[in-house]
Amino acid sequence: MKIRRLIFREIAYRKLNFGLAVLGVLMAVGCLVAATTLLRSHDLRTDRIMNVRQAATAEAMLALQDDYRKITKKLGFNLLILPRGQNLADLYAEDYASSMMPDSYVGKLANASIMSINHLLPTLQQKIVWPEHKRTVLLTGTRGEVPILHRDAKTPILQAVAPGQAVLGYELHTSLGLAVGDAITLMGEAFTVSKCLQQRGSKDDITIWIDLAQAQKLLDKPGLINGILALSCHCFGAQMPRIREEVANILPDTQVIEFLSQAVTRAEARTRAAETAKQAEEAVRVTRADLRRQREAFAGVFIPAVTVGSMVWVGLLALVNVRSRRSEIGILRAVGVGSRRLFSLFLTKAILVGVGGVCLGYPVGFLVGAVLGGGPVNTRALFDPAVFVAVLVGAPLLAALASWLPAAIAVQQDPAVILRED
Numbered sequence: 001m002k003i004r005r006l007i008f009r010e011i012a013y014r015k016l017n018f019g020l021a022v023l024g025v026l027m028a029v030g031c032l033v034a035a036t037t038l039l040r041s042h043d044l045r046t047d048r049i050m051n052v053r054q055a056a057t058a059e060a061m062l063a064l065q066d067d068y069r070k071i072t073k074k075l076g077f078n079l080l081i082l083p084r085g086q087n088l089a090d091l092y093a094e095d096y097a098s099s100m101m102p103d104s105y106v107g108k109l110a111n112a113s114i115m116s117i118n119h120l121l122p123t124l125q126q127k128i129v130w131p132e133h134k135r136t137v138l139l140t141g142t143r144g145e146v147p148i149l150h151r152d153a154k155t156p157i158l159q160a161v162a163p164g165q166a167v168l169g170y171e172l173h174t175s176l177g178l179a180v181g182d183a184i185t186l187m188g189e190a191f192t193v194s195k196c197l198q199q200r201g202s203k204d205d206i207t208i209w210i211d212l213a214q215a216q217k218l219l220d221k222p223g224l225i226n227g228i229l230a231l232s233c234h235c236f237g238a239q240m241p242r243i244r245e246e247v248a249n250i251l252p253d254t255q256v257i258e259f260l261s262q263a264v265t266r267a268e269a270r271t272r273a274a275e276t277a278k279q280a281e282e283a284v285r286v287t288r289a290d291l292r293r294q295r296e297a298f299a300g301v302f303i304p305a306v307t308v309g310s311m312v313w314v315g316l317l318a319l320v321n322v323r324s325r326r327s328e329i330g331i332l333r334a335v336g337v338g339s340r341r342l343f344s345l346f347l348t349k350a351i352l353v354g355v356g357g358v359c360l361g362y363p364v365g366f367l368v369g370a371v372l373g374g375g376p377v378n379t380r381a382l383f384d385p386a387v388f389v390a391v392l393v394g395a396p397l398l399a400a401l402a403s404w405l406p407a408a409i410a411v412q413q414d415p416a417v418i419l420r421e422d
Helices: 003-013 015-073 088-094 104-111 170-175 212-218 240-250 260-324 326-334 339-372 385-402 404-411 415-421
Strands: 079-083 117-130 135-142 165-168 183-186 189-196 207-211 227-232 254-258
Touching: 003 015, 003 339, 015 260, 015 339, 015 385, 104 117, 104 227, 104 240, 117 212, 117 240, 135 212, 170 189, 207 212, 240 254, 260 339, 260 385, 260 404, 339 385, 339 404, 385 404
Parallel strands: 135 207, 165 189
Antiparallel strands: 079 227, 079 254, 117 135, 117 227, 165 207, 183 189
């Protein structure tokens, strides 16, 4: 009788034994496939969540950075470009520069490919006595910010003062009882108050801002300015040597000073916004990694335990099968069935047990993993060919390995002893 026929007759005769062995393999395969499918589902879902969260986080952080930019922008300019011959001690003592430079300089900066600064504001400042009120004020003329031509247009830090209008500092308009819309006379010229500033606690409180051309006329300094206010680009950080070098290449007879506290505050605020964005993204990644590690740790303990238990179960059933078939084994050996054929009979049956366990265990484990993974998902994305091949090859091999010892016991029995006992 052929081995194949013997195997199928054996399976048909001892259905319970075969079914229990298949059940043991099914449990091991199902647990392995469920765990791997669950992890794969976790990765797919968290990838999707990560993409959504990263997009939302990126949008929120861009908004945060923009808020920081707007907030720090209120700090004002942090650079002042002066004529090279200006004595800084005199500047700090008088609150304005006494040396002059052409107002065309700001046009040279705006037309050049300068990368380190933004928001160019030409100014002409001088401390004068307001003859109509007999008090010392700081007269500032400006024509508004000059856009850098190769950059996108930016919202100005300060709005231009229209010709014929004046902006008054806090001390001036409060002490003189002036309000928006009032007419004033400055050095014989008529102006209308367009804005009254809140208290700033600086020289701005005694400053009058007017149009640059009118200031040049009143101060008899046509075509001249004594400073260009600017804002350093955040990408350059605190690299003042590079900023000075770039400005010097365009305007060699100038110098650049920095209002350090404003520059540092601005740089730290924007850096903090960028760091907040990175920390938010990293927190999401860490949470995802921690959850996956927990599931991997559980699978790393649970799957080996189930696999070993399954092998022991299959081995015990094979041993029970060998003991219950002692008479049959003795007869087969007596009629000339060799040890090799008898050994292959048990191992082939074990392999069929493994294949049966895979055929039933894989779809069960796949379904369980998909359901525990959180609901309906793309089954094609969940299917892992490597896992399928691994269990298709591994389960029959492990079943055969578990049956190896019982099979070896079966073929080593003496048929004469077996028949005599029976």
